[in-house]
Structures are given as structure tokens and as C-alpha cells.
Amino acid sequence: MTKQTALIVDDEPDIRDLLEITLTRMGIEAYTAPDLASARSLLAQHQPNLCLTDMNLPDGNGIELVQWIQQNTPNTPVAVITAYGSMDTAIESLKAGAFDFVSKPVELPRLRELVNSALKLSEPKLQPAEENDEPGLLLGESPQIRKLRNQARKLARSQAPVFISGESGSGKELVAQMIHLQGPRADGPFIAVNCGAIPSELMESEFFGHKKGSFTGAIDNKPGLFRSADGGTLFLDEVADLPLAMQVKLLRAIQEKAVRPVGDSQEIAVDIRILSATHKNLPELVQEGSFRQDLFYRINVIELAVPPLRDRGDDIPLLASHILGRIAREYECDPARLTPAAADRLRGYDFPGNVRELENILERAFTLCDDDRIDAEDLHLGGGVAPGGSFSAEAGNSDSGAVPVPEGEIDLEGYLESIERQAIEKALEATRWNKTAAAKRLGISFRALRYRLKKLGME
Template sequence: MTTHTALIVDDEPDIRDLLEITLTRMGIKTLTAQDLTSAFKLLEQHTPQLCLTDMNLPDGNGIELVQWIQQHRPDTPVAVITAYGNMDTAIESLKAGAFDFVSKPVELSRLRELVNSALKLAKPGANNDDTADEPGLLLGNSAQIKKLRNQTRKLARSQAPVFISGESGSGKELVARMIHLQGPRSDKPFVAVNCGAIPSELMESEFFGHKKGSFTGAVENKDGLFRSADGGTLFLDEVADLPLAMQVKLLRAIQEKVVRPVGDTKELPVDIRLLSATHKNLAELVQEGSFRQDLFYRINVIELAVPPLRDRKDDIALLANHILERIAREYECDTATLTQDAIDRLKEHDFPGNVRELENILERAFTLCDAEKISASDLHLGNGLPTEAGNSNDGATASASPALVPEGDIDLEGYLESIERQAIEKALEATRWNKTAAAKKLGISFRALRYRLKKLGME
């Protein structure tokens, strides 16, 4: 069994003793130092799996130690001990590369959680440089995507809040998942929430939970997003859409690491890694007064920029083939491949919608092409979207169109699906459930029919 070693650096004997006793009881060997000079000497002789350092030391500060270890012992996570409530110091240490921080007076339960998380990073292979360029979920061979993979790998070793910036559809949630999966919280929940999709009157309940009977409709207790992510990672997408009143409550929950469910009198502790993202310019929103500066400062400890697809066009062919394989598996069809002219056409496109737009283009092309090859013409990128059936000059179609429009309020998507379902059922019945003949009767490819049957749950 491997015995871990921790370096404790603090000029207060009582604190050193407390930390040493706690870690020894956890089965961890300890080395102790009362100042930076002693710490550096020990680090020249030993390679500990964890370092705990006070911020204020007789001959310097903990930031200097964090920076030295980052440069000379990058595999050793460092946690900084800060004065109670001194968030500025904590954020400074995280930016310097500290794994995490703990405030005085040191809570032993919090200390044990921190130590256990840090030691997960010390496992063999946890930071193997040979895997730095493995694609994982972030596919691509461009310099930009390799840099992004390397950054996510490094940030996964920290507990610092990360703000992920990038255009819509560029893959910000995917980056957040990679940070979670490569970090010490990977065996705990990853909870993603789109802040713009939650009605403002339900936000507090969604984030912090509620007690049964606390308001009309609260028929049972609810944990809320923070408690659902306890021990893991909470990803706040489109964080710029939070109303100001909720920003205040969110800031307190992040700083104090506690939440109070609606209708409850008690505060409950939570332990989460916070990641956030938006396609908007948060700094500009702070200047405008629509986003709190203190919250921006708290969530933007480290910023990670996700490049748009147009800046890494060499990755398009690899991404496209991966997407087509996924679509084929999902709809149980043979995989289609792109012709060279299709790949060239995709590389010419600017992709304002980024990877999400690429997925939509390929899904449409996959269902509409007749052969196993998707050509440039199948992409319909020349003059915009394909002509809609309703724009046909066919008199019969035009005269029939008004009859399809219902009166009053409707669920348009459901209504269109019901029409599509009826047309497919009629074609299948007319051809005695011969799918090839039914597809021909409907004027679509066999693959398109398979896709629609799967999508509509008609298999």
C-alpha cells in the first residue's frame, strides 16, 4: 500500500500540530516547516503528494511557495490556508495555481475533504503528460484544440472557479464536462443548468431547493441544483441571464458554501466546483450595471476561451465524420461519408453557429441524401436552406395549404409532427409496411424514412 506524504508549512506551532495530527490519523506521513526557507529545503529532498501552506510566513508568503511548486513540482497540489473571510487572498492563490484553499479556523471535516480530493490527483497516471493530446471529448488536431485540451487538463487539477467564454454552439458545456471528468470530482455528479431557461420566480427554488408546503405547488421537498451537485461540479451556462436579485444570493452561496432551501430556517453546507459560461461579454455587462462586479470577480478567477469553429477549420473533417457516425448509430442506419467537395464546401463556410450548426447541417444532409456519400449539393449551403414545400408553384399544393393551418393557439411542433406521422402511416399502410416502397411513395430516401421513424417513435 502506497503511503502518501504531505508538507505542512505554518509558523504557528498549534496550527502545525493540528494539521499534523489530522493527517497522521488519515494515514498520511507529514513533513513540517515553519517558514519558506525550511520548506524549500524539504522540497529539495522530498516529493510530497500534497502541500498545505499558510499565506503569511516570517520570510515571505504562501503565493511564493505555490509558484515555486507550480514550476518545479507541478504534480504536487498545494492548498493555501487563509485568514477567515479573506476571499481576495484565496482568489489570488487560486490564480497562482493553488489547488484549493481552506480558511482559519480550520474545519477538520473541510480539511479532510480537501486532502482526499488532492490525493486523488496524486494517483499514478493522474497527470500523465503522454495523454495531454488525447482527444477525449474535444476532437481535433488543430493547434487551438490541442492548447484547449492542455488547458482543461491543467484546470481539472484545481478547484478554482473557471469562466468559459465562447460563441454559442462552440462547445462550452463540453469543455466543462472535460474539466469535471479529468478532475478529482469525476466520480461525483456533473450538473449543468441553463440560467436563461429558468423562470425568475422559480430560480431560488431551482438553485437552493425548497421545503414541502413552502409555496403553492411545493408538494414535496426538493434538493435544488446546488445540493444535487454536492461533491461534484455545478455548471452554470448563460450565467449572464441571471437577474440581479438572484446574483446576490448566488454570490453568498458560493462564498459561504451553504444554501438555505426556500421555507427552511437552516443553512445546509454544500461542496461544489463551480464552472460557468456565457456567449455574452460579461465585462461589458458589469460596466452597464446588469451584472454584479463582485460576482464577476468571484466566478471569473480563471477564464478559458473556447475557439470558434471558423478558427480551426482543419478539424472540420474529423468532427464531421464523428458526427455522422453518431447519427448513424442513433438512428440505426449505415454510416454516410463526405465527398471531398463536401469537405471543401464545409471549410468555406463561416459557421456562425459553430459546432452546433455543423451538427444540424450534417443531420439534415444525412437524412436527405440517397447514397452513402454526402456531396456538396446535399449540404444545401449554396443559397441558404432548401426551398420549402409550401413555396412550390404546384397549384394543388398551394390550394391545399390553407386547410392545414389550424385556428387558435397551437403547439406548432406537435402539430407538424402529427401531420408527418399521419403521412408516414398512410404510406406504410399503402405499401403493406414495405419501408423502401413507402419512402419512394413519400418522395424521400430510405435513410430519411428510418430517421423519421426513429425520431417519431414509430418503429
């Protein structure tokens, strides 16, 4: 097996010696250079698996070396050594294409983590490949989706925080998953959290964990999301919904790469990559004062924009085929296909809800279509009452008229599901559990009944 190699660039002999000893003990052969000119020469000769460079060099700076490597040896990940507390410099190096950064004085455990992550990029499966989507998440052949896949693949090789912007339902979490799966953290956890779904009073505990007995209800130790994502990726969806008080604590955790659980006096180091997203206009929220500017700059080192579905209409048939296949497998039904008229109808639709809306439209059409063919009228686009395959009064109880609605607050989804369940049960009992006859009695297709039985867990 070929020995891993690294280039160390620093004008201080003591730092070079420390880094060389550390890498040698890790089984890595190290070359050293005191300046930019020597570094470029050694890079051209040896093509190392990793480069560590100081920011301040006699004949230039580390940013220049990062840019040179991006142009001449792009397969070599480069990490920059920055002065303590110089976060602006670190962010600048990440934007220039650095894999990661480490601050002086160099903490050897942190350095070893960085080196191990960087060396994973030399593994064959993480080398730049042809224009594809190895995890099979970002489907489509439009120029917009090809560009997005290419950008995501490049960003997967970095540890830079990425802010993913795009409309609701456009697939921002899928982009985050692709970045995770194509990077050196692919073997680690991918933890996704919707920041808007956590009650403000529980946020600190959810993110950072807590110690047993730290507050009423804390009956066990809890690691929290940051520690659960250790060694992997933490995806903060709808990050704009974080309250200001939590934004301060989040910023500190990201900068210090450590968290302090509620009720604990010690900070715990974490090794995670932060990806974030929102459908809101984050720069506008910064101007309004509802989102901290320092946190915005920290999570928005690199921005990746996800195109809306209406801008890539040629991808709709491929997406639709994939979605319909998944629905058929999930509900153990025969697959359905779009007629040319249905495909044309979808291509001409605006999709304000993007891919998520396409999924909902197809799932509904799947239950209503006949003969495994989804025609244009099965899609029910362009207004009118959205069909849910709703039952007539006689399907559930022929003696009743309008469905009674309980007084006070109700769980609408649960209430409607209970009505649907009762109607199906009565239809099955009336037909002695003949599903074909029950479907006819309910006024829906046999496919729709099978779908609902599976969905409601009534099989």
C-alpha cells in the first residue's frame, strides 16, 4: 500500500518540526517548506495527499497557496493554520477553497482529526468522478440540476459551512445529504433538524444536551443534536426560525467546536460539519435585525442555490417516474405511468410547492387512476376541490348527512383519518371483506383502497 504523504508549509522551524513529528507518528511521510516558492516546487514534484500551510509566509500568504493548489493540483486538500481568534481569515481561506483550518496554538487532537478527514479525500470513491450523482438524490438532466450536482460534489470535499437557499419543497435537504454522502464524513451520522419545530424553551437542551437532574423532567443524560452528529454532519433546516438568544449560543458552539450541556460545567469538544438552509431571505432578516449578522457570515461561508422545479420542467418526467415507482413499492401496488397528456400537463404547471407538491399530486393521482395509467384529469391541477378520494355519505353511513365536527380545538388530520378508517371498516364489513366490492361501495378504485389500507395500517 502506498504511503500517505503531506506537505507542511511554515516559516517557523519549531512549528514545522512539531507538525512533521505528529504526522510521522501517524504513519504519514512529511515534506516541509519555509515559503511559497518552495511549496509550489514540492507540490509539483510529489503530489502529496494533504497540504498544511501557515497563513503568513515570507513571500506571500496561505490564501495564495490555496488558490494555486486549486488551479494546479485540485485533488490535494489544503488546510490553513491561522492565528488564534482570526475567524475572518479562516473564513476567507475556506471561500478560497481550503479544506479546513486549524488555529494556533495547534491542538494536536484537533490536528489529527483534520488530517484523518483530509486523507479520506484521497480514497478512490471520493476522487472527482464524471458528472453524476452517486447517492442518486438529485435527479434530472437539466443544465440547472447538472450545475447543482457539480457544485455539491465540489463542496463535499471541503469542510466549509454551506448555506443552501431555495424555495420550500425544492429539495434543500437532499442537497445537504448529497454533500454529506460524497464527502469524507460519509461514514458518520447525518443529523437533520427543523429549527422551527423545536419549542424555544427546549432548544438549548435539544441542541447541546443536558445532565440528569439539571431541570424538572431531565430524568436521564441527553447528548443533544451536536454530539449526536459528532464525526458527521449537522443540517440546520429553517435556520432563520431560530430565536436571537439561541443564535448567540449556536454561534459560540460553531466557533469553539464545543458544546456545554445544560447543567454541566464542562465543555465537550465536537467534530461536525454545519450545513444550513431556509426558504426565507436571510440577508433581509439580517438587515431587519431578526438574524445575527455574525452568525449569518459564519454559516454562509459558501451559498448554494437550489433551483425551483418550474425552472427545470424537462426533469419532471424523470422525477415523476421515480416518485411513482417509490409509491408503488411503498404501498405494494402495481406501478402506474403518466400518459403523454399528463406529462404535458405537469410540464406546463407552475409548481409553487416544487418537488414536494409534485410528490403530493402524484400520490393522490396514483390512488385515483384506472388501469395503471395516470391521465391529465387524474392530476386535478389548476384549482377546484382537491380530491382526496373523499367518501360519499353513503359509503360510511348511508343514514347520516353532514359529518359532525367536534366542539373546541381538534387534531384535524387525526380526526379526518378516524372518519376515513370508520368508513373503510363499515364498507368492508358490509361486503364481507371483499375489497373489490368495498372499493366500489366507497366510490374509489381498488388501487385507492389498497393504498389507504396500507397508509392507515389496516391490512
